[in-house]
Amino acid sequence: MQARAEQLPFAEDTFDRIVVADALHHFFDQRDAIRDLLRILKPEGRLVIEEPDRDHLIIKLLRVAEKIALMRSHIHTMREILDMVVTEGVAARIEKGSGFASWVVADKPLQP
Numbered sequence: 002m003q004a005r006a007e008q009l010p011f012a013e014d015t016f017d018r019i020v021v022a023d024a025l026h027h028f029f030d031q032r033d034a035i036r037d038l039l040r041i042l043k044p045e046g047r048l049v050i051e052e053p054d055r056d057h058l059i060i061k062l063l064r065v066a067e068k069i070a071l072m073r074s075h076i077h078t079m080r081e082i083l084d085m086v087v088t089e090g091v092a093a094r095i096e097k098g099s100g101f102a103s104w105v106v107a108d109k110p111l112q113p
Contacts (some may be wrong), residue, residue, distance in 0.1 A: 006034035011041045026076040047105040
């Protein structure tokens with residue numbers, strides 16, 4: 002299936018787990034995409050977003066290469082991604098990786 006990350010063709014509360022691996026920085030509107038991912042996540046479900054650590058030298062070079070290639074990607078800091086999730090009312094945390102990536106892990110609460 003092919004769809005825009007900001008307008009996924011799934012009903013609310015469809016998935017128990019969602020993983021976005023090394024892709025968020027390619028989405029057109031990351032904030033809207035996170036909002037829609039949380040919409041389709043079931044209560045007590047988990048969203049994991051893996052992104053490159055933009056402070057790592059290799060990732061800094063990759064960012065320059067992607068700009069030169071006119072890719073329009075935007076790598077946010079993990080804190081910025083965490084803030085996008087928390088703004089939607091979902092508890093989340095950052096887990097640091099040992100390599101080039103880290104994760105934002107979000108657990109959707111039960112609705113009252």
